[in-house]
Amino acid sequence: MKGSLKDDVAKQDFEKLGLFYLGRPYDLAKKKPKEGFLLYDSKDLVTHAVCVGMTGSGKTGLCLGLLEEAAIDGIPALIIDPKGDLGNLLLTFPRLTGESFLPWINEDDARKKGLSPADYAGQQAELWKKGLAQWGQDGERVARLREAADFAIYTPGSSAGFPVSILKSFGAPAQDIRNDAELLRERISTTATSLLGLLGIEADPIQSREHILMSTILDTNWKQGQDLDLASLIQQIQTPPVAKIGVMDLDSFFPSKDRFALATKLNNLLAAPGFQAWLEGEALDIQEILYTPEGKPRMAIFSIAHLGDAERMFFVTLLLSQMVGWMRAQSGTTSLRAILYMDEIFGYFPPVANPPSKVPLLTLLKQARAFGLGVVLATQNPVDLDYKGLANTGTWFIGRLQTERDKARVLEGLEGASASSSKKFDRGKMEQMLAGLGSRIFLMNNVHEDEPVVFETRWCLSYLRGPLTRNQIKLLMDLRKQKRETSGVRRQVSGEAVSPALHASGFTPHAQRPVVPPGVPQYFVPIRSTQPRQTTPVYQPMVFASCQIRFSDSKKGLDITQDLSVLAPITGEAIPVDWDHATDVGLTVSDLERMPAEAAQFAELPAAAGKAKSYESWNKDFAGWLYRTQKVELLRSPSQKEVSKPGESERDFRIRLQQAAHEQRDQSVERLRQKYAPKITALQERIRRAEQAVEREAEQAKQSGIQTAISVGATLLGAFMGRKAISATTVGRATAAARGAGRAIKEAKDVGRARETVAALQQQLTHLEAQFKAETESLAAARDPLTESLEAIALRPTKTNVAVKLVALAWTPHWVDSQGYSTPSWR
């Protein structure tokens, strides 16, 4: 078959062009697949997709295929799996043998067929091998899938898979969310609603006093950047951080005995036997979930089949809220960065009701595009979707639908979507197509393409055994858990910076501030912590130094300016200030105060610190020390000529490089498309006309046996161009050229000449294909940013690039108790 995927070139090229291989176009009238491939442009997914169809229509198969393509392309996904089917993504067996299938088969099915498990497994393996082959796939592609990404099943509230800790989800959101009033309000409200839901309290955000109290507590703490956990939440319900709610006195608004009842409910939840599982394991940190510690993309499957309804809602809402936060922290992009997939959205995105999950989902649908996050939602129940929220969804995959009502609802949704993309909508034609769909046959309506297409989904690389059991999840994940622990990939929380050597005793505090001569610059470090009982604020003298250092390398085009401020102890020794003991305590010149706190005492000032000329020599020493010790270490990608940012880890740099590579590739693909599409259109038109001419001439010459039309649609080229809209001007130019050619052919005198024309044109087409192939191959040859070796760059400043801004006496505040123990109070 022409253009078959067995063609090695086709198989390899597609996988690197950002095109997802989803299936083959399907001829509804003839009830069989057409030639060619259904290739979906990954960047179209940033406008999201919905997949609807009755149970068994093949939705999960289609979306699983899409996720497999994403994985192969290095796109991570967060997958919410209410039914348990998505864990099948971990059932990938490159050797396709019975033994590899055996532990995963459905033994009931084997029994029903009267087969031994081993025989049944052999049959299943055979079925998969054949199925894959029919779609031009093989074990090698399965292996590629396994290699391309990390696959993990997370089980919130259970330890079968990776457990998930929800504790951190009550932590104060990141600064950029806290600065966005609307987003913060949204996060507070959804957290309160879902938490109350878990307690069995269905709370109206405006009416319910439970909701208002909970929101007030979250708001008060988060605004101050204060994290909460369940224990502190319980405590604060009893003793809220506010005295009034609105204009009402707290106790009349929500009497303390009722608050106690609410706190008890939350406490019971916390004390319930199974609840511990919710508090262990990985925090819901999306960036950590989407990439491995090495920066490899991960398909993270959140299996929630084992949870009750309230728990599911609670968890999904938390997860979606975290996703919103993660999304906001990403840079803008036009390429696909990650996928959020939810299998069976039933109940989470209904048209009328407002469950807590709906708010973050709407936010994602509205905003995720700019950040390259594609949301894919599947449902068997079209009546249960909020079509208003889906009006901007770019791609609709519609499978077989059961009832007329379902069809009517989907058509309504489609109509809404095409209205907001100002596309014409042929309801009658659409209705007719929908009526003809069968199992695994879908209609794709993609606003980025000219017209809807019917296609058959390709065979899944993963073994679709159906929902995994708890034990199977455990079996799959236990191995991975061990690997994690032994390789020690979990990152350690780094310890506090070592504080400068401060002498806790051996000084006599004075109420009087030592007098220093006018030439000594003097400042006070502000107090930042609250005063412990029975302590006195005492200022101790240190040197504060601040500078700006420029690191530059004009050959590499690098120019980085860094500000640094440090505090160093002053001793009574021969060298009173040793800059090797200086520490960066996160203070800048503007943080310093001119006046001390009231009622503070002062430690003695070492003699050197009272002389103006000491500061001049410390200034020189400081500059020399900076010159000797300061450097910036960066990584450089030779393939992308990109350099990491100061402070950016290798993992984060590699993640950024991957996204940049995707963007570059997508742009090159677009350029190729722009370059070749008009040429192809023109050639195809000329061939068509030339064939007509042959026919005409042949007719006249009363000859028979004319060559049939040549199909160009199924070639690599044709498939690659897809059904993409080509701009009106390029098409115009192409057809004008074709018309000219047509006229020339009309003048052709005999059949032979006309035939020669066809042959010549075909030759040209072959040539064009070869050119195209060469160009795509050079695109595909790009280095993989995940594995390429990075060059280490160390930049040191020149003497002139070290600018000391200030070296001054800094009085640093401490809390000193009656025993003379002192704790710094500026942190």
Ligand SMILES: Nc1ncnc2c1ncn2[C@@H]1O[C@H](COP(=O)(O)OP(=O)(O)O)[C@@H](O)[C@H]1O
């Ligand atoms: N792409 C596919 N490759 C192989 N088998 C498939 C595929 N799609 C569906 N199937 C088969 O059809 C069954 C039902 O499809 P599924 O995708 O689970 O339907 P839905 O999610 O719409 O209920 C699957 O269990 C599987 O056996």
Ligand SMILES: [Mg+2]
């Ligand atoms: Mg399904």
